[in-house]
Amino acid sequence: MEFKEIVMSRYAVKKFDGRKLPASKLNELMELIRFAPTSFNLQPYKVKVVSDQKTKDLLQKASWDQQQIGTSSHVLVFCADTNIAALIDKLEGALLKSGASEESIKGYVQMMRDFEKSMDQAQKLAWAQKQAYLALGNALNGSKALGFDSCPMEGFDPKEYSKILKLPGNLVPTVVCPVGYAADKPRPKIRFEAEYLFF
Amino acid sequence: MEFKEIVMSRYAVKKFDGRKLPASKLNELMELIRFAPTSFNLQPYKVKVVSDQKTKDLLQKASWDQQQIGTSSHVLVFCADTNIAALIDKLEGALLKSGASEESIKGYVQMMRDFEKSMDQAQKLAWAQKQAYLALGNALNGSKALGFDSCPMEGFDPKEYSKILKLPGNLVPTVVCPVGYAADKPRPKIRFEAEYLFF
Numbered sequence: 001m002e003f004k005e006i007v008m009s010r011y012a013v014k015k016f017d018g019r020k021l022p023a024s025k026l027n028e029l030m031e032l033i034r035f036a037p038t039s040f041n042l043q044p045y046k047v048k049v050v051s052d053q054k055t056k057d058l059l060q061k062a063s064w065d066q067q068q069i070g071t072s073s074h075v076l077v078f079c080a081d082t083n084i085a086a087l088i089d090k091l092e093g094a095l096l097k098s099g100a101s102e103e104s105i106k107g108y109v110q111m112m113r114d115f116e117k118s119m120d121q122a123q124k125l126a127w128a129q130k131q132a133y134l135a136l137g138n139a140l141n142g143s144k145a146l147g148f149d150s151c152p153m154e155g156f157d158p159k160e161y162s163k164i165l166k167l168p169g170n171l172v173p174t175v176v177c178p179v180g181y182a183a184d185k186p187r188p189k190i191r192f193e194a195e196y197l198f199f
Numbered sequence: 200m201e202f203k204e205i206v207m208s209r210y211a212v213k214k215f216d217g218r219k220l221p222a223s224k225l226n227e228l229m230e231l232i233r234f235a236p237t238s239f240n241l242q243p244y245k246v247k248v249v250s251d252q253k254t255k256d257l258l259q260k261a262s263w264d265q266q267q268i269g270t271s272s273h274v275l276v277f278c279a280d281t282n283i284a285a286l287i288d289k290l291e292g293a294l295l296k297s298g299a300s301e302e303s304i305k306g307y308v309q310m311m312r313d314f315e316k317s318m319d320q321a322q323k324l325a326w327a328q329k330q331a332y333l334a335l336g337n338a339l340n341g342s343k344a345l346g347f348d349s350c351p352m353e354g355f356d357p358k359e360y361s362k363i364l365k366l367p368g369n370l371v372p373t374v375v376c377p378v379g380y381a382a383d384k385p386r387p388k389i390r391f392e393a394e395y396l397f398f
Contacts, residue, residue: 003344035206035390048397133336137340140236191240194226197233
């Protein structure tokens, strides 16, 4: 499917039909998310994948009872990771393991550490959340590319989500993306005119 | 091009070859950005399109002198729009103009107004910026889909950008995306393992 067709046919599904995605499809989607663009290659987020009905029902209650959650195949909960320092260590380790010399990555690692030190806790969260939205974009377009559907959702209670999913303090539920097969139909896309949006 | 190929071959270009994109290609890219997923259909951002060399050179100086800017064909400056209330009015007008009845959109419009009122200025900016990143995602994948290249950039001085581009106070430069034809080669993508990223 051409990217333009993906962009134009993707929509925010309000109800799924409950069918389960094949494991192979879900794995393909995860690869598309994993290789999303990400600043410094740092991927300051993790994605909780929920498939059991009981947990989905709890999440739905913490999401204004929106049925996209309960009727989906899987719910992806994009969690910003505010422990940026640990991610820098992890990335440095991965680079060294991949064969890079300490000398060759020194400047890059220092740049990341300086960036991390320049942010307070709120700024770290805001930055990580923006990165999570880039990954979300690949989840939304990727679902359509792979032949199924999705819905980006901001209407949920992050604190309730943290409790239900027993998340550690550094992982902040940021945006939710149920995926599966649509049981509704798209409405025409409403967008501002190009002459307004671009200037 | 399949979406997977787009995702795997796209990379952050460090130097472009200076060639200009045909206007038709740029227009196609703008349509892919315009139809990016966006919360409430509100598109709380505008995109400044810069093609003249003099302005690009000024922007490069305000971007740690990174040559992606000056060597690109066009620079897209994604600006978050913090005047959410005005956007809600604009969207309401567009919906009525498209034939929707006032009654049918009343609940939707009220939901947006309540959402807008629930946020302080910093929260409005943070929300609009996250939405801008969804649009950025389509710019990055869209460029590759259309046969050219791009680079997402956070390393720039938003205040300097505001001055150079004479932006009104409600438009906050959030992320920059030069586009054009690459004059460098991609390096292997480094990403955390799936077993870590998904849990």
